[in-house]
Amino acid sequence: MSQPFQMPRFLAAPRLLSPRLSLAQVPLIWQFAVIIALGLALSALWGGALRWPEAWVIPMRGWITRFFEWLGEDAGIGSYKVRDLTRFLADLLDQPLTWAEYLLYRGIRPLDLPPLPWVSIVLGAAILGHWVGGWRLALFSASCLLYLAVFGLWRDGMRTLTIVIVAVPFAVSIGLWLGIWAVRSRRVAAVVSPMFDLMQATPHMAYLVPVVILFGFGQVPALIATVIFAMPPMARCVILALQTVPPEITEAGTMSGCTPRQLLWKVQIPAGKRILMLGVNQVVMQTLAMVVIASLVGATGLGQQLLTSLQQLKLGAAVEQGLGIVMIAIVLDRVTQAWANRPTDYAARGRSWRFRHRHALAFGAALIVSFALAALFKEASVLPKRLTVTFGTQMDEAVRWFAKVSYDYIQPVRDFITVEMLIPLRDFCLAVPWVVVVGLVGAAGLRLGGRGTALLCMGLVLGIVLFGFWEPAVLTVYLVFSAVVICVCIGLPIGIWASRSPRVARPVMAICDTLQTFPSFIYLIPVIMLLKVGDLSNIVAILAYATVPSIRYTYLGLRRIPDVTIEAAIANGATPRQRLFKVELPVALPEIMLGLNQTIMMALSMVAITALIGSRDLGQEIYRALPTADTGRGILAGLSIAAIGIVADRLIQGWANKRKKHLGVG
Amino acid sequence: MSSDVKIRCKNLWKLFGPNPARFLQDHDGNPSAEALEEGGYIGAVQDVSFDVHDGEILVIMGLSGSGKSTLIRCISRLNDPTSGEMDFDGKDLLNATAAELIEIRRHKMGMVFQNFGLLPNRDVLSNVTFPLEMQGMGREAREAKAREMVELVGLTGREANFPGELSGGQQQRVGIARSLAVDPDVWFLDEPFSALDPLIRAEMQDEFMRLQKVLKKTIVFITHDFEEAVKLADRIGIMKGGRMVQMGTPEDIVLNPATDYVAEFARNAPHERIITLRAIMSSDRVVTDVPPLNARDLIGDVARQVLSSETPIAVAHRGKIVGSVGRVQMLDGLYGPEAQ
Numbered sequence A: 001m002s003q004p005f006q007m008p009r010f011l012a013a014p015r016l017l018s019p020r021l022s023l024a025q026v027p028l029i030w031q032f033a034v035i036i037a038l039g040l041a042l043s044a045l046w047g048g049a050l051r052w053p054e055a056w057v058i059p060m061r062g063w064i065t066r067f068f069e070w071l072g073e074d075a076g077i078g079s080y081k082v083r084d085l086t087r088f089l090a091d092l093l094d095q096p097l098t099w100a101e102y103l104l105y106r107g108i109r110p111l112d113l114p115p116l117p118w119v120s121i122v123l124g125a126a127i128l129g130h131w132v133g134g135w136r137l138a139l140f141s142a143s144c145l146l147y148l149a150v151f152g153l154w155r156d157g158m159r160t161l162t163i164v165i166v167a168v169p170f171a172v173s174i175g176l177w178l179g180i181w182a183v184r185s186r187r188v189a190a191v192v193s194p195m196f197d198l199m200q201a202t203p204h205m206a207y208l209v210p211v212v213i214l215f216g217f218g219q220v221p222a223l224i225a226t227v228i229f230a231m232p233p234m235a236r237c238v239i240l241a242l243q244t245v246p247p248e249i250t251e252a253g254t255m256s257g258c259t260p261r262q263l264l265w266k267v268q269i270p271a272g273k274r275i276l277m278l279g280v281n282q283v284v285m286q287t288l289a290m291v292v293i294a295s296l297v298g299a300t301g302l303g304q305q306l307l308t309s310l311q312q313l314k315l316g317a318a319v320e321q322g323l324g325i326v327m328i329a330i331v332l333d334r335v336t337q338a339w340a341n342r343p344t345d346y347a348a349r350g351r352s353w354r355f356r357h358r359h360a361l362a363f364g365a366a367l368i369v370s371f372a373l374a375a376l377f378k379e380a381s382v383l384p385k386r387l388t389v390t391f392g393t394q395m396d397e398a399v400r401w402f403a404k405v406s407y408d409y410i411q412p413v414r415d416f417i418t419v420e421m422l423i424p425l426r427d428f429c430l431a432v433p434w435v436v437v438v439g440l441v442g443a444a445g446l447r448l449g450g451r452g453t454a455l456l457c458m459g460l461v462l463g464i465v466l467f468g469f470w471e472p473a474v475l476t477v478y479l480v481f482s483a484v485v486i487c488v489c490i491g492l493p494i495g496i497w498a499s500r501s502p503r504v505a506r507p508v509m510a511i512c513d514t515l516q517t518f519p520s521f522i523y524l525i526p527v528i529m530l531l532k533v534g535d536l537s538n539i540v541a542i543l544a545y546a547t548v549p550s551i552r553y554t555y556l557g558l559r560r561i562p563d564v565t566i567e568a569a570i571a572n573g574a575t576p577r578q579r580l581f582k583v584e585l586p587v588a589l590p591e592i593m594l595g596l597n598q599t600i601m602m603a604l605s606m607v608a609i610t611a612l613i614g615s616r617d618l619g620q621e622i623y624r625a626l627p628t629a630d631t632g633r634g635i636l637a638g639l640s641i642a643a644i645g646i647v648a649d650r651l652i653q654g655w656a657n658k659r660k661k662h663l664g665v666g
Numbered sequence B: 001m002s003s004d005v006k007i008r009c010k011n012l013w014k015l016f017g018p019n020p021a022r023f024l025q026d027h028d029g030n031p032s033a034e035a036l037e038e039g040g041y042i043g044a045v046q047d048v049s050f051d052v053h054d055g056e057i058l059v060i061m062g063l064s065g066s067g068k069s070t071l072i073r074c075i076s077r078l079n080d081p082t083s084g085e086m087d088f089d090g091k092d093l094l095n096a097t098a099a100e101l102i103e104i105r106r107h108k109m110g111m112v113f114q115n116f117g118l119l120p121n122r123d124v125l126s127n128v129t130f131p132l133e134m135q136g137m138g139r140e141a142r143e144a145k146a147r148e149m150v151e152l153v154g155l156t157g158r159e160a161n162f163p164g165e166l167s168g169g170q171q172q173r174v175g176i177a178r179s180l181a182v183d184p185d186v187w188f189l190d191e192p193f194s195a196l197d198p199l200i201r202a203e204m205q206d207e208f209m210r211l212q213k214v215l216k217k218t219i220v221f222i223t224h225d226f227e228e229a230v231k232l233a234d235r236i237g238i239m240k241g242g243r244m245v246q247m248g249t250p251e252d253i254v255l256n257p258a259t260d261y262v263a264e265f266a267r268n269a270p271h272e273r274i275i276t277l278r279a280i281m282s283s284d285r286v287v288t289d290v291p292p293l294n295a296r297d298l299i300g301d302v303a304r305q306v307l308s309s310e311t312p313i314a315v316a317h318r319g320k321i322v323g324s325v326g327r328v329q330m331l332d333g334l335y336g337p338e339a340q
């Protein structure tokens, strides 16, 4: 301790020289060129630099699979097995699920009572809509549910809804609790927030694999996967809400003599209510998205029906079922959003008890009326099949006809794109040695985010290589890259167009909002209808799902440019064209890049879904892992997708931050 | 005097930075300005000592960033002082447990915030009942008390409004009502009126003085505005860079500023409403036909009489003639000595 450490002279010397040759001063292009040259040379000498030898792959996949098998079979202390615990948990969750099923569509079996008549649920939706958002929402909610009834999707719709209704309270309360905990303790926050990053970057489907091993197939495993998947956004919103409560409000609470508990529940949570409600909205939407996908592990409902229709190419039925899911999604989204933004009910102030509780009373009345109706007419209780309609077969025929007619036009285009563009691109991607990618990612990370970013990004890519997922990962990147390029080509002009005129902006943004509520599954329907299977269909499906953020962020980025900046450009005599390219786009670029970031994330999560229509990428790895219960394969493939997402995210964020600082807005 | 000391602060320090307690220790509890800067610390409150007496209005003034808020927040323990001593009602406030602090805040302290700090999701009445609710008072009792407070600040009829529906002045009245609901002994006000426009502000100041006549609280009041300070204060403390530069009666500050900084504050002070005859009178004891003036009169109140009188007028204190005041002294008092 007494002697300070002395650096040996020969080691210290180059350090003294280095400031002049620091890496940061070498242009990135040159660094890239050197890395590529070195990488190619290396892979020419040693094939392992191009393809990591199969024999050297770390058998993590097998370890994880065996670990989960062990966990599901024999793990435990003494006679208490983990299996007993999971079974207990499953039984526990089964209770609320069963009751919700009884109530919504099965009838209360033990008491031999009928379920709630469908009429009462439609009326209930209307009353709920009116309560949170007025007449228009009431009408809208009721007609969406009516659609389910009329098209004979009632029972399946209710099945889907059941899981949502049961999962949401769980996800919300766990998220609330975790969020509060993270706000209170820095140490918890340090653990929890990167975990949430990872969880949100991992596609839905990857959650299903371990859940299947531990809990089997069925509604309960679906519920569990859904809760785990939908919880992080809530926790994030809680953290945000509590951190953005104005300090003077918290202090006013403290000075009023609040105990810490009172401060939290009576001051901070009510003050952050709006953001918390948005968290609830997110949970609801994520839940629905997950429930649809959970049909892969045996969740019944619209998702499962849709899956079957798609597999049997009954496209007409698929469209009807898909629309059913969309109806549920939009209603849930509108209702929870309206609830989050609901202003204080000034009108009810000082009115009678009857007026203030008018919605509850109305619902009571609706219940009585519909039970009375149900007693008189069976049709009011459960709509019989003969009263429902379906255009499935007609639509099938129409689709088939349309496909046949359009095939002559679409096929050459599809083949041309596939053969002339996609396959060469794919082959090129596959020919890139992994060493080059690790090097490029490292150099970019170092420049854009510093050493930590560089190490993280390199580590993630290296992980994909070492665990043997390089090839599917490259195919994933190739698909996502192609799709994202097109997304930007579509999104940028639409965003610019919308930013120019409010008349365009309103419908465009409304469409974007609506499209974003659809579960990703839905986007497969038109793709299968028009393109059959193949790389191009995957790309188009991804495209359909992931274009929205690049439109939205372009629009927002351009709208947020301060007026003075634009006025200065006009005053300096810029033509509209110069204004756009020299002023507006450069200033809005960071925001647009964040949109790109979002687009990539969504594209990556869609990759897993496109596995259903055939692919060779990481999504397929997850999908294949499901029936074979190969947990390691599923989890590692999911994490590889997350890793790609995180690398892209870090690099883009780093770039955007640098750029913002450069523009003086960061 | 010491029996009615309500709050006593002694050598109070509050530093912001990475490890303030350690830093203060390393510098023997009295770091220089350079040391603070070098260590990357902000000395928000530095070595401040003063007493607040029962029923007194102490106004704290200073430029932005001089540490006024931090000082008041230390006393109310919203911030923890880095070192020093603090007594409240003769009890050591620094070593009070969390439970004791909650008790003190529930019954003895009230605070009004510059940005009102109202709870947006509660209407006026339930904002005012809030501290009582925290104490666990029953609904009827707390609403009755809150209505009383709402009436006191002149907001009757607005009980069911939400903060978002009120003007700034009305919101601050709610803040005042809320802070008074628990009937505190000590009342802290951190720039309560500076978010308000001048007219409403003057009105609120009058309102405040009216309330204080009734309530007779011990008050620590922060302001930027010297006129406001003069209007309200029994004593004024002036802060600069975290230190208390001078503390005294308004007259003291105007007549004997300790530093140029203080003098700068007092420069545009309304002398006629601060200086008393005693400070300007000459010691000539004249006898006049007009009754003598009181030495404690503000010069503004008697200026017209003195200036219109040909001869100096006698000044008396406790029935005894102690001096006189003529045109020269009055003009000096009103506009400052000629030499300057």
Ligand SMILES: Nc1ncnc2c1ncn2[C@@H]1O[C@H](COP(=O)(O)OP(=O)(O)OP(=O)(O)O)[C@@H](O)[C@H]1O
Binding pocket: B016, B017, B042, B043, B044, B062, B063, B064, B065, B066, B067, B068, B069, B070, B071, B224
């Ligand atoms: N939480 C904090 N962390 C770091 N520094 C702080 C913090 N709170 C206050 N300071 C610093 O302490 C100093 C004193 O701040 P304070 O708020 O007490 O000033 P003030 O006199 O009330 O000013 P104003 O009139 O603007 O309200 C300032 O330099 C401020 O930047």
Ligand SMILES: [Mg+2]
Binding pocket: B068, B069, B070, B190
């Ligand atoms: Mg302040």
